[in-house]
Amino acid sequence: MAQPAGELARPGAADILKLLAPYPGRAAMATRIALxxxxxxxxxxxYGTPEAALSAYIVFFLNRPDRVTSVLLSAALMVLVTLVIGLVLGVAIFALDDPLWRVACIAGLSFGLLFVTSASKLRPVGAILAMIVGFGLDKLGSVPFGEVATRALLYTWLFVAIPVGVSICVNMLLAPSPRRLAGRELAKRLRAAARGLSEPDDAARAALTACLRDGDAQLGTWLKLSVVDGSSARADIPALRQAVSSTLAILVAADLVAREPSARLPATFAAPLAETLENMARMFDAGGYPVEIELALPGSTELPPIARMVADNLRAAITGFAVVEAVQEGDTATSATASASAPAPAPAPASAPATPAAKPGGFFLPDAFTNPDHVRYALKTTVAALFCYLLYSQIDWPGIHTCFITVYIVSLGTTAETVEKLTLRIAGCLVGAFVGTAAIVFVTPALTSIVGLMALVMVGAWLAAWVAFGSPRIGYAGFQIAFAFFLCVVQGAAPAFDLTVARDRTIGILLGNVVVYLVFTRVWPVSVATRVDVALAALQQQWQRLTSLAQSGARRTQAASAMAQYGALQQDLALMHYEPSWVRPEPEWIAERRDVLAGFGALEGPMFLLAEQRPGDVAIDSWLRRITREMPQSHAEVASSEAAVAHPTPPEPTPDDTRAALLKLGEARLTQLEHAASDDAAKGLATHAPV
Incomplete structure (x- = not known):
């Protein structure tokens, strides 16, 4: 059974240790960031440029696991910053001599950039641009106009250009290619499936769940980028996409084996399957991919129906692992084959597996100019930043100017995310400030050159990057550790040990966090609930579309997207526990959505396997209507009825024992969930019954 949706607990000490555990590539990523x-x-x-601490911190926003994305993101940010600095230069001509106009310009530009950040694809770096604009105008206000102001703008450009240039050079030399990362991820998934088949314990089930929840979108992106940087031949991509598709089928079958006793395979099946998957994983680690796989298994006719179906599905997915599915589009595509060695010979030309037609996406989100939350987010963040700016300006305490910077870095769209990340931010800030202060007291006085300062920065950055680029559940703490540590340790162009600077900057970080919390929980609070119903309806439609796809490649792509969407919804429901009582929906509302989502989770495996065996089976429609019967008519039921009109229900298939076994499994899981929901409701009524 799947974990109950929305029941994710706050990480305790044991959970944090697990989240800090190493995984392939984590140490390399942390080392690259630290360097x-x-x-x-x-x-x-x-060069003596000011705000070196901010330059070092920007590195954390520029880098991704693969070199292509890192380089493209760095280059794009550099172009955007150049345009923004030009905008600031034009505005500064009219605003520097008048403090009121300067504040108005900071507010206007901040609001505009933050709106675009919330309503477009600029989200990853938009807040940083808004921070640069506000910070640049603030610095210009403290210098006389003329050559000094121009130099200040140049320095503002440089404190972004320097980390961008360094990041591009280091990533070109040291960062892994997208093809290598895709191979590493596929190897990890194959090993998880092998363990699920041979040792179906709790750890194996957790690993399989994590792989399914990750989806295939990132793998698809890496494969596209691998052509851009030349780490994959274009002719290999169809076979590699088929390998991704086959891996999903293997994971689902292994997950069913790990969770259902009736699907367990005897050692005569499990051992050769696990060994073959391990060998395939080693091929990916070596840089190639497996094809023409031979798999010797005993006959499966004596196995129970579900176990027989699992064995047959695994055999088909493994032996056809990288064989591209033929597609009829005027001409029949030929199956692609290639050598497992690295580099692999080019497979025969083939059409890629069909995928659902994607809607063309523009720069702005579909609801950019209709959803008031985008305007409110920009307004709230701007107000919080201006409050901090006016506060330290009026009390003449420039040392806490980090509160102004912090607002842009930590502002989030919803109240739940703000509250959840607040604990991580404050904890990260305190850890970073403690480590930075300890370094100032015990280490910095012994440093005599820039090399010593670099070594100190590298150690602190490595520790922060280890946390930041691990699990998303604690990633924000890593970013905050780096922010506080750099602001304490990097005080200028040489080693310095002024504790007052460290104290003031830490106070500013904490103040900025508190201001963001108060604003985002009291002014136009946005509950995660606003997107849950829409996401549930989208999830229902994804599984509904699965029944109309005859090609296995398209069907598996759709299923992978639905499983990843389930993980995102699970996180959203869990986030509601962080919302204040005046923002959070009623417990009954949350329970209803949690039950619906749990139904999708319970039937993921049966629906996928039934669609693989019999595309368009009427049982899938029946299950979906049963899961979503409690959902609002405006969402799930309307979508279901529209889908039923668009794709008429096929006639009832002739029964067989594997289909009957899958139907029995699905019914048992749904019945178990319904009984659990009834028991929870009864307990709730008893708890709230009048005395």
């Missing part, structure tokens, strides 16, 4: 931060500090020290 870029250290080199950034070296360059800023050599």
């Amino acid at each position: 870029i931060c250290a080199l950034t500090v070296f360059v800023t020290s050599a």
Whole structure:
């Protein structure tokens, strides 16, 4: 059974240790980030540019696991910052001499950039641009107009350009290629499936669940990027996409084996299957991919129906692992084959597996100019930033100017995310400030050169990156550790040990966090509930469309997207526990959505396997209507009825024992969930009954 949706607990000490555990590539990512931060500090020290701490911190926003995305993101940010600095220069001509106009310009530009951040694809870096604009205008206000102001703008451009340039150089030399990362991820999934088949314990089930919840979108992106940087031949991509599709089928079958006793395979099946999957994983680790796989298994006719179906599905998915499915589009595509060695020979030309038609996406989101939340987010963040700016300006305490910067870095769209991340931010800030202060007291006085400062920065950045680029559940703490540590340790172009600077900057970080919390929980609070019903309806439609797809490639792509969407919804329901009582929906509302989502989770495996055996089976429609019968008519039921009109229900198939076994399994899981929901409702009534 799947974990009950929305029951994710706050991580305790044991959970945090698990979240900090190493995984393939984590140490390399942390080392690359630490090296870029250290080199950034070296360059800023050599040229004497101000705000070297911010330059080092920007590195955390520029880098991704693969080199192509990192380089493209760095280059795009550099272009955007150049345009923004030009905008600031034009505005500064009219605003520097008048403090009132300067504040008005900061507010206007901040609001505009934050609106675009919320309502477009600029979201990853938009808040940083807004921070640069406000910070640049603030700094310009403290210098006389003329050559000094121009130099200040140049320095503002440089404190972004330096980490961008260093990041691009280091990533080109050291960052892994997208093809390598895709191979590593596929190897991890195959090993998880092998363990689920041979050792179906709790750890194996958790690993399988994590792989299914990750979806295939990132793998698809890496495969596209691998053609861009030349790490994959274009002719290999169809076979690799088929490998991704086959891996999903293997994971679903292994997950069913790990969770259902009736699907367990005897050792004569499990051992050779697990060994074959391990060998395939090693091929991916070596840089190739497996084809023409031979798999010797005993006859499956004596196995129970579900176990027989699992064995047959695994055999078909493994032996046809990278064989591209033929597609009829005027001509029949030929199956692609290639060598498992690296690099693999080019497979025969083939059409890629059909995928659902994607809606063309523009720069702005579909609801950019109709959803008031985008305007409110921009307004709330701007008000919080201006409050901090006016506060430290009026009390003449420039040392806490980090509160102004913090607002842009930590502002989030919903109240639940704000509250959840607040604990991580404050904990990260305190850890980073403690480590930074300890370094100032015990380490910095012994440093005599920039090399020593670089080594200190590299150690602190490595620790922060280890946390930041691990699990998303604690990633925000890592970013905050880096922010506080850099602000304490990097005080100029040389080693410095002024504790007052560290104290003031830490106070500013904490103040900025508190201001964001108060604003985002009291002014136009946005509940996660606003997107739950829409997401549930979209999830129902995804599974509904699965029944109309005859091609296995398209069907598996759709199923992978639905399973990833389930994980996102599970996180949203769990986030509601962080919302204040005046924002959070009623417990009954949450319970209803949790039960609906649990129904999708319970039937993911049976629906996928039934669609693989019999595309368009009427049982899937029946299950979906049963799961979503409690949903509002405006969402799930309307979508279901529209889908039924668009795709008429096929005639009832002739029964067989595997289909009957799957139907029995699905019914048993739904019945179990319904009984659990009834028991929970009864307990709730008893708890609230009048005395």
